[in-house]
Amino acid sequence: MTATATRVLVLNSGSSSVKYQLLDMKPDSAGGSAAGTRLAVGLVERIGEETSRLAHTPLATGGDKRETEGPIADHEAALKAVAAELSADGLGLDSPQLAAIGHRVVHGGLKFTAPTVIDDAVLKEIERLVPVAPLHNPANITGIRTAQALRPDLPQVAVFDTAFHTTMPEYAARYAIDVATADAHRIRRYGFHGTSHAYVSRKTAELLGKDPSEVNVIVLHLGNGASASAVAGGRCVDTSMGLTPLEGLVMGTRSGDIDPAVTFHLKRVAGMSEDDVDVLLNKKSGLVGLCGDNDMREIRRRIDEGDERARLAFDIYIHRLKKYIGAYTAVLGRVDAVAFTAGVGENAAPVRAAAVAGLEEMGLAVDADLNAVRSGEPRLISPEYARVAVAVVPTDEELEIAQQTYALVNA
Numbered sequence: 001m002t003a004t005a006t007r008v009l010v011l012n013s014g015s016s017s018v019k020y021q022l023l024d025m026k027p028d029s030a031g032g033s034a035a036g037t038r039l040a041v042g043l044v045e046r047i048g049e050e051t052s053r054l055a056h057t058p059l060a061t062g063g064d065k066r067e068t069e070g071p072i073a074d075h076e077a078a079l080k081a082v083a084a085e086l087s088a089d090g091l092g093l094d095s096p097q098l099a100a101i102g103h104r105v106v107h108g109g110l111k112f113t114a115p116t117v118i119d120d121a122v123l124k125e126i127e128r129l130v131p132v133a134p135l136h137n138p139a140n141i142t143g144i145r146t147a148q149a150l151r152p153d154l155p156q157v158a159v160f161d162t163a164f165h166t167t168m169p170e171y172a173a174r175y176a177i178d179v180a181t182a183d184a185h186r187i188r189r190y191g192f193h194g195t196s197h198a199y200v201s202r203k204t205a206e207l208l209g210k211d212p213s214e215v216n217v218i219v220l221h222l223g224n225g226a227s228a229s230a231v232a233g234g235r236c237v238d239t240s241m242g243l244t245p246l247e248g249l250v251m252g253t254r255s256g257d258i259d260p261a262v263t264f265h266l267k268r269v270a271g272m273s274e275d276d277v278d279v280l281l282n283k284k285s286g287l288v289g290l291c292g293d294n295d296m297r298e299i300r301r302r303i304d305e306g307d308e309r310a311r312l313a314f315d316i317y318i319h320r321l322k323k324y325i326g327a328y329t330a331v332l333g334r335v336d337a338v339a340f341t342a343g344v345g346e347n348a349a350p351v352r353a354a355a356v357a358g359l360e361e362m363g364l365a366v367d368a369d370l371n372a373v374r375s376g377e378p379r380l381i382s383p384e385y386a387r388v389a390v391a392v393v394p395t396d397e398e399l400e401i402a403q404q405t406y407a408l409v410n411a
């Protein structure tokens with residue numbers, strides 16, 4: 001890497017999509033920490049279909065968003081199309097200013113506790129984890145291989161969704177099932193959204209003017225997927241997602257916690273197949289299963305019109321959230337802050353208000369005026385008298401991946 005190489009391309013490869021951001025990690029002029037200026041952002045969707053779509057915004061040049069539609073056969077073609085878009089703005093992947101490519105990798109198992117420079121052995125290990133992440137890791141591997149083929153000389157770094165959770169104590173990570181069976185099949189709670197939980201817990205400490213090692217935070221990452229984590233002094237001690245991202249909170253389309261016997265029942269009594277149950281719990285449950293909508297904006301609109309199904313879906317969502325706030329308060333012993341993040345957490349004031357309503361005895365309260373403020377900045381929404389700070393902290397997984405990637409290749 002040359003001294004002028006300060007750019008990082010962040011790739012988040014899904015099964016039929018690639019999200020990307022090109023960031024410049026040059027320290028700011030004041031000599032502070034890496035700035036993480038966004039040069040370009042974009043998304044390729046519906047890869048493999050006739051109607052693939054690429055949306056690219058060249059932020060560096062201040063240019064408008066460019067959208068192109070037409071078949072993009074596979075990830076290789078997608079990344080080549082992205083490279084062409086970047087080149088058009090003078091930001092091509094062949095630039096000597098590109099320091100590394102950072103890949104979001106969903107499952108890192110127990111082995112990957114930190115970002116890792118990818119070599120053959122690392123790729124093999126990510127591949128070995130496919131049985132526990134069948135939907136995600138294959139797409140991540142394809143993204144890595146494609147990027148390697150485009151720039152074989154460049155460091156490629158894997159940043160794992162599970163890494164932040166590898167500090168969970170054994171009693172929080174292990175399911176209470178037969179140990180031999182669990183170990184033979186690597187069944188345990190891994191947790192996901194780790195990059196976000198790490199970023200948001202650190203930012204929350206910053207908001208409180210403290211070092212992360214001094215604060216205990218409950219992070220509520222409420223997007224379409226949703227998870228909670230208990231972070232003690234900067235280390236994750238519990239999280240709501242488990243072997244897969246299905247466990248825990250009520251999500252847009254996933255059930256979250258459920259009696260596992262429901263699955264036997266569906267097979268034995270309702271005659272559903274393994275795949276039917278999988279689709280039911282992952283795609284047709286949660287808010288969408290309860291009321292037909294998974295967008296919180298639409299659910300709130302329906303509630304305002306008096307829709308009972310939407311109201312019940314909202315109440316179930318909130319009830320689960322409250323249970324996790326209570327549980328993680330007990331796990332942490334002392335809570336300094338509860339931080340809301342991701343699409344719902346950052347934008348849905350009624351969700352934040354309802355989640356802490358009635359929890360005054362636990363030191364939790366939300367100030368209605370502060371909660372109503374719309375802003376992209378980290379902010380406190382609790383009244384001054386409250387013992388526990390309640391915060392809204394916008395997440396930035398791409399920035400976190402870029403920072404971790406850049407730090408690793410500069411180490």
Ligand code: ADP
Nearest residue numbers: 222223224225294295296297342343344347348
């Ligand atoms: P993911 O990354 O998991 O796909 P996001 O974190 O982007 O999801 O969150 C998407 C969700 O955020 C949407 O499904 C919607 O429910 C919610 N959301 C986004 N904007 C708003 C808003 N202004 N008010 C309420 N909810 C919102």
